[in-house]
Amino acid sequence: MRLPTAFVNAMKQRLGEEFEAFMKSYEEIVRAGIRINTIKTEMDKVIAHLPYPAASIPWTKDGFYTPPEARPGKHPFYYAGLYYIQEPSAMSPVELLDVQPGDYVLDLCAAPGGKSVQIGAGLEGQGLLVTNDIHPDRTKALVRNMELYGVTQSIVLNEEPARIANAFPAFFDKVLVDAPCSGEGMFRKDPDMVRAWEREPVTTYAQMQQDILDSAAKLVAPGGRLVYSTCTFSPEENEASIARFLTKHPDYKVIPIELKHGFASGRPEWAQACMEEHGWEADNEAIEATRHTIRLWPHRLQGEGHYVAVLGRAGAREEREELQGAAACSLQGHPCTKEQSHAGSALKHRESKKHARKGNKEDKKAMRTHSGPVNKGPRLPDVTEQDLYSAFCQEHLREQPAPMNAMMNTYGYSCPLPIERLSGLRVVRPGWFLGTFKSGRFEPSHAMALGLKAVHMKRVYPLQVDSDTLIPYLRGDTLTIGEEQLVLHSGAAAKGYVLITLMDAPLGFGKYVNGMLKNEYPAAWRWNS
Template sequence: MAVQLPALFVERMRGLLGTEFAAFMAAYDAVPHTGIRVNTLKISVEEFVKISPFELRPIPWCPAGFYVPYGSKPGLHPYYHAGLYYIQEPSAMAPVELLDIQPGDRVLDLCAAPGGKSTQIAAKLQGSGVLVTNDIHAERTKALAKNIELYGVRNAVVLNESPDRIAEAFPHYFNKVLIDAPCSGEGMFRKDEDMARQWETHSVEKCTVMQRDILRIASRLLAPGGVIVYSTCTFAPEENEEMIAEFLQANPGFRVVPLTGKPGFSPGRPEWIPSRERYPDIEQLAGTGRLWPHRIEGEGHFAAVLQWEGDAGEETAFDITLPISERSAGEVAGTRGRAKAQRHKSGRGQTGEGRRSGKAGAEHTAAEALAAFAAGQLKLQLPGRTVVYGDRVYQSPLNPDMLNGLKVVRPGWFVGTVKNGRFAPSHPLATALHRNDAVRSIVLDGSSPEAVRYLKGETLPMEEDRVVLTEGASTKGYALICIDGYASGWGKWQDGMLKNEYPAGWRWTSV
């Protein structure tokens, strides 16, 4: 067997699984399954299937998910760098599907890094509603913010906060909450041998303390009638069925929404909980679900859908949303905030910290500069409210006053910087656009060397007639560079050359 499993883990699974134990252990001799999920913010599933460079097989529980052959290396293709798909373990695609997200929802991804599930949520929102995505570890928010930007998300706020601080700012606000809980990681032993080696130190007991606290706080974040999806990638009943039993006992206004008929899921196992007589309505737990690696093509996962049928009273009597239809890029926010934003180099969110300007004049100048840029370079009205942190300009889907006192990594869509009254567009502005949103565009062939050369930051020879212009526009100015028609970054054409504006921190580094 390739994976060295902890002896205590093996013995526990032998006791739990009985006659299925041999099949479970045999799954560890198989190679892990590789999956990609189509980013429908940029391309439809049907369109991607037509142009896919890989052989695709559908993943049963995710309409946008596909298995790709082991060893196909989907990270080494221009389409990956254009944000057309996210590389994701197939089972990890299931929890977001269970949230049943609809455009306009207010969604919180509470333990979000590196951002795979957040980008899946954003694709389902299709630019409407709001996504607040959070991770308590500052270092991990770098990857989270970059993935939000690479995949063209316009309506997300990225936080680096503890759950209780978020609950203070957003009491009973979200109608969908995802808790991809920190866990002992038993379901990922086949994919990541480090998890098997660290199992004893990253113990079930330590994880249950964190999970219990996160679930408790999540109930304060949920709006009446809202849904929490709790998921782990572990097999331990203490982290799964028993955790849900404790939550239901402490929160009688919640019920389990059964996963009956959901593809791939086996029923939960309430009989595995010690001292079952302590918990009322324990049979509800059969409505939770498990993805078993010996029954499906994927790693191990647990999920529970919890709906709140209670009443939040007066705590919901406030409005922190900013209706997109009422705001434009040219509108001045005119508010003062104390929120902090982690600044970033080359769009990556690496280092430094900036404080939102306390002067309405700074936001007025930035809004005017952005509006001038948009009028001359873009063909769409940017959603949200213009918010300034230092020299950086964002379009926020929320009233920025509601972020006061929170550690904010991104208050919204990072669209550019303003210096000396002049606006320079950001790379995340480009990645969230569509080809027809720009006054100028240049299409690169994804199968040709020039696409990779662009992604490596090289200057390219370019005939003038390849610059596609809106009627009346000149070739001077920013051009949206598209790989096979899908936005990938900025460039400027001049005298037969394409000046590359692809930021250094994002460039293709593979041979």
């Protein structure tokens, strides 16, 4: 493959004896992977039914290499959100973020959302995920992935990191910055990255990364964790980014990453050299600390080039809980006390300094779209909307899966935070999209179906991977099926909304009437193999 001469020369100089092995990796096949979505299924169930062997990716709990002939995107499991197709090295940052059920997590540069899906699995249906991308178009894929993979406690934003930092100072237990970068580690997988690399110097990305990290620094709660990752080799964007950050933010320290699975240590000497070259400043101690960050090299493990740093913010858990108080009560489904609400708004205004930021052309364009009026954000549902939603739940569900507590236009959502916490922000989705109010009735969304569990529904049509009606359903066909094929609960009649499941995971809705299952699977999502 064609590699830029400047890139090859720089790698040769840095890698010395290892250079030959590094260059040889460009002749080898790129390993692909899937990550099982444990929000919807169990790992063993999926692995047992895959039409190809899948070997474990050593640095993940739920990631597997797929063989070159596998077509994981052409399998019903993909349509059911049972796995996410992800480059193996890209699974490491979230593993190192160490998400725990109940955490408040922010994924700051999130589209298309592979790492957000992985974070969602770590939350196990508890806590909160705020997932953001600055590019409006890219948030569409982010929304789709949050829906397909059933990350129902996620809020999707399209914001500048500095504005999120103003709204949520010191709020998150864990923050991921999977930074925009020059993508040198992806040259082997995606030759288009070579052309992009030739257009933009690595220093442009390094500046963007500093700006994003400065905002991220404000967002992490005391005692919380910040993970920074890139898919590039340049020290300007890796060790140097971290050394400059640590120098500016002495309340952060590197948390050493264990060197296992073929992970290699960070290279402080490369950071030192590029500091001198670019006239950047960083403490020696900060530069040296980057030795405990990691590099994933394609010639040392089976995956593409990546860099990961884990940083801890000073402070204690109790301090963090006090700062998060106003939101915590709402997440548990209880109304906030006055004191807690006040704590929330005081927090919001504590760190309000704006950040200037620079970026490449595309990022500047995204910034311009942010200079327009900010939408009003979500409102509370009115009594009629609440009644219609409750009536729908009573008729078709065994239990209400989540409260509908946020509205945008005629769309109803379940928001995991008090909605005032989102005011002034560019909100793409304030939570789980439940449905739309149309002509005096509530119409459930496909996203609602995808976030449900079979136990929530009065009517279920359970399918297995070898069921004759599986592909016709995914193609959008109307199905002719007998009532006896439906599983009916709570004395429900067959007529009404039915949840179609694949190995117990939701695929979508259908409407049963007189022996026919009218297909509600959205046209844009249909099986097209």
